[in-house]
Amino acid sequence: MAIAHKGKDSAKPLHIGPSKWYAAPALLLFGLFALLPLVGVVILSFMTWDGLGAVSFNGIDNWARMLADPLVLNGLRLTLILTIVSWAVQTPICILLGVFMAGTQRYRAFLAVFYFLPLLFSSTAVAIAWKNLLDPSFGIGKAFGVSWMAHNWLGDPKTALWVIVIVVSWCFIPLHSLLYQGAVRQIPQTMYEAATIDGAGSIRQFFSITLPQIKYTIATDSTLIIVGSLTYFDLVYVMTSGGPGNATRLLPLDMYLKGFKSYDMGGASVVGVIILALGITMSLILNKISGSDKMDSQMEGV
Amino acid sequence: MIRINNKQYNIIGGLLGWIWLAIVIIPIYYIVITSLRSQGDIFTANPLSLPRPTLGAYQRVFANNFLLYVSNSVFVTIMTVTIILVASFMVSYMIVRRSDAFSRTVYKLIITGLAIPMQATIIPVYYIIIHIGLYDTLWAIILPSAAFAIPISVMILVNFLRDVPQSLFEAMSVDGATEFQTMIKLALPMVKPALITVLIYDALNVWNGFLFPLILTQSASNRVIPLSLWLFQGQFTVDIPGILAAVVISVLPILTAYIFGRRQMIAGLTAGFGK
Numbered sequence: 001m002a003i004a005h006k007g008k009d010s011a012k013p014l015h016i017g018p019s020k021w022y023a024a025p026a027l028l029l030f031g032l033f034a035l036l037p038l039v040g041v042v043i044l045s046f047m048t049w050d051g052l053g054a055v056s057f058n059g060i061d062n063w064a065r066m067l068a069d070p071l072v073l074n075g076l077r078l079t080l081i082l083t084i085v086s087w088a089v090q091t092p093i094c095i096l097l098g099v100f101m102a103g104t105q106r107y108r109a110f111l112a113v114f115y116f117l118p119l120l121f122s123s124t125a126v127a128i129a130w131k132n133l134l135d136p137s138f139g140i141g142k143a144f145g146v147s148w149m150a151h152n153w154l155g156d157p158k159t160a161l162w163v164i165v166i167v168v169s170w171c172f173i174p175l176h177s178l179l180y181q182g183a184v185r186q187i188p189q190t191m192y193e194a195a196t197i198d199g200a201g202s203i204r205q206f207f208s209i210t211l212p213q214i215k216y217t218i219a220t221d222s223t224l225i226i227v228g229s230l231t232y233f234d235l236v237y238v239m240t241s242g243g244p245g246n247a248t249r250l251l252p253l254d255m256y257l258k259g260f261k262s263y264d265m266g267g268a269s270v271v272g273v274i275i276l277a278l279g280i281t282m283s284l285i286l287n288k289i290s291g292s293d294k295m296d297s298q299m300e301g302v
Numbered sequence: 303m304i305r306i307n308n309k310q311y312n313i314i315g316g317l318l319g320w321i322w323l324a325i326v327i328i329p330i331y332y333i334v335i336t337s338l339r340s341q342g343d344i345f346t347a348n349p350l351s352l353p354r355p356t357l358g359a360y361q362r363v364f365a366n367n368f369l370l371y372v373s374n375s376v377f378v379t380i381m382t383v384t385i386i387l388v389a390s391f392m393v394s395y396m397i398v399r400r401s402d403a404f405s406r407t408v409y410k411l412i413i414t415g416l417a418i419p420m421q422a423t424i425i426p427v428y429y430i431i432i433h434i435g436l437y438d439t440l441w442a443i444i445l446p447s448a449a450f451a452i453p454i455s456v457m458i459l460v461n462f463l464r465d466v467p468q469s470l471f472e473a474m475s476v477d478g479a480t481e482f483q484t485m486i487k488l489a490l491p492m493v494k495p496a497l498i499t500v501l502i503y504d505a506l507n508v509w510n511g512f513l514f515p516l517i518l519t520q521s522a523s524n525r526v527i528p529l530s531l532w533l534f535q536g537q538f539t540v541d542i543p544g545i546l547a548a549v550v551i552s553v554l555p556i557l558t559a560y561i562f563g564r565r566q567m568i569a570g571l572t573a574g575f576g577k
Contacts, residue, residue, distance in 0.1 A: 017396070017399035017400035017401070017405075017481065018395060018396045018399050018400060018481040018482075018485065019396075019481070020396070020400075020404055022392045022393060022395060022396035022481075022485075023392070023393045023396050023397075023404075023405075023408050025385075025388065025389035025392060025393070026389040026390060026392065026393035026412070026452055026456065027393070027408065029385070029389055029445065029448055029449040029452060030411075030412060030415070030449050030452045030453075032430065032445075032449065033427060033430065033445055033446040033448075033449030033450070034415055034420065034423070034449045034450060034452070034453075035411070036426065036430065037423035037424075037425075037426035037427045037430065038418065038423055038426075039426075040423070040425075040426025040429065040430070041422065041423045041425060041426050043426075044425055044426055044429070049429075051428070055429075093322075096315075096318055097318070097319075097322060099315070100315050100318060100319050103315070107316075107319075108319060111319050111320070111322075111323050113564065114323055114326055114327060115322065115323070115326055116560070116567075116568060116571070117326055117327075117330055117560075118326060118330075119571050120553050120556045120557055120560055121510075121549075121552075121553050122509070122510030122511075122512065122527075122528050122531075122552060122553075123510065123512060123528075124510070124512050124528040124529075124531045124532050125510075125528075125531060125549040125552055125553060128531055128532070128535050128545060128546075128549055129329060129332070129333045129546065129549055130329065131535075132332075132333075132336065132542055132545065132546060133329055133332050133333075137345060138344045138345055138349060138542060139349060140328070140329075140332055140349050140350065142348065142349050143348055143349045143350040170325065170326075170329070174326075175571065175572065178568070178571075178572050179572070227417075227419065230419050231419045231421045231422075233421060233512075233513055234512040234513060234528075237512075238512075238532055238535070252421055252422070255422070255424075255425075256424070256517075259424075259425050259428075260517060265425050265429075268425050269425050269426075272422040272423060272424070272425055273422070275419055275421075275422040276418065276419060276422045276423075279417070279418060279419035279422070280417060280418065283417045
């Protein structure tokens with residue numbers, strides 16, 4: 001609401017450019033549904049609210065409760081595991097696929113057309129498809145007549161989280177490998193030519209030219225994967241609803257279930273703030289590690 | 303020696319390429335053929351064998367009000383994307399054309415949204431939607447979806463607008479064009495490719511969005527496709543071909559767009575990278 005005021009002092013000085021009112025629609029929307037909620041989630045984390053009735057202040061009650069809640073700790077642990085494992089699984093595959101797609105051979109361009117198909121599906125569709133695909137009684141495990149494959153992968157607490165890693169990778173590897181494809185194509189061809197003259201083989205070239213040349217892309221892409229994995233909700237919710245038991249109850253899912261199933265909006269807001277803090281901290285740390293403020297300079301549109 | 307190495311590498315590379323193709327295609331193949339199977343076949347046939355195709359599953363899906371959900375999704379997507387494009391284009395134009403503290407502050411404020419996992423704020427979004435009386439309407443999906451898409455859209459458009467030569471703007475103002483005319487007649491055609499990228503990226507996100515419909519709508523008359531897929535799954539538990547047929551239907555419009563405009567689609571899909 002405060003945003004509307006900002007337009008008021010636009011006394012139409014023509015030389016400065018367009019009136020401040022040009023910002024009004026975007027600021028109104030962004031202010032009401034993005035900035036206000038950002039403040040709101042912090043405020044609500046100190047409130048009691050069941051989602052329907054009145055909101056009342058209860059101090060640090062929610063925080064004390066949530067920080068002692070084994071489900072929050074469990075969610076935090078699972079989220080960190082998922083983040084690390086999906087980064088470790090996706091990054092090497094993405095780099096290899098990116099190098100593969102950067103090649104000029106025609107069949108590679110042809111294969112790349114199919115690589116992007118998973119991106120067209122919604123997370124819900126992907127989750128439903130894989131859930132059926134992995135069903136022990138009519139899923140793909142039955143196709144090869146190997147009994148261990150017809151395991152109830154999603155129903156077993158020991159394997160459910162790994163299935164999620166695989167499905168997440170299936171969805172997002174094409175997207176990330178595209179980033180590497182672009183990066184590899186920007187490496188000057190002369191570097192490879194010089195290396196070939198020096199007698200370096202392709203594998204050697206990959207490790208001494210390609211990898212060092214794409215290190216900034218690796219840093220950027222790692223940030224995307226890591227911050228992105230804090231937000232997996234749809235996929236996990238539809239596939240497992242957090243189960244079996246609480247084996248896949250990641251933080252975002254824990255927040256949803258606390259808020260909309262247990263009607264503990266205050267507690268859910270605490271979890272929301274934790275997710276926000278994790279996301280922001282991780283972006284900042286990764287930005288520092290990658291040396292330059294590369295994300296910033298990209299955002300500034302240099 | 304060099305040649306042998308290159309060849310080895312190509313074999314390894316090629317092998318990887320084909321293996322990844324199989325990983326991508328087999329699940330999709332499974333979805334499609336299972337949606338064409340008759341219900342009785344599901345538990346007896348080999349899951350990867352070709353069935354005697356039947357469209358029964360598709361009929362059952364459409365008999366279940368699916369057309370209403372499709373039209374809700376179409377409405378939500380069109381409205382959201384229109385709002386995003388108008389709001390983001392206007393603010394981006396102001397950011398690029400005005401060089402004062404206000405414009406810089408607005409840009410910084412909006413861009414900050416990129417570094418924040420917005421899903422973490424769903425509880426207050428829910429609170430706001432209830433209090434402005436939009437709960438369980440299609441607008442409850444449209445407005446927050448549009449707001450969340452503004453940072454990335456503005457970033458892409460601003461980057462693009464900055465590349466428009468300053469002399470063109472000056473020529474317009476010499477001709478006595480107002481800012482609004484300059485925006486429509488000069489800036490709009492110049493950023494068309496960026497607008498298309500933003501449009502595709504946002505349209506896909508909204509069409510596929512699940513979280514907002516899940517928490518902000520309730521009744522069947524306001525149901526969109528991703529939510530209905532999930533509910534089908536709950537209520538059709540025994541009708542596997544039916545569920546997968548709904549999945550196929552949900553992806554068909556996007557697949558069509560991909561077939562006809564692959565390059566623009568990929569540009570749109572990767573817009574999230576903030577390049």
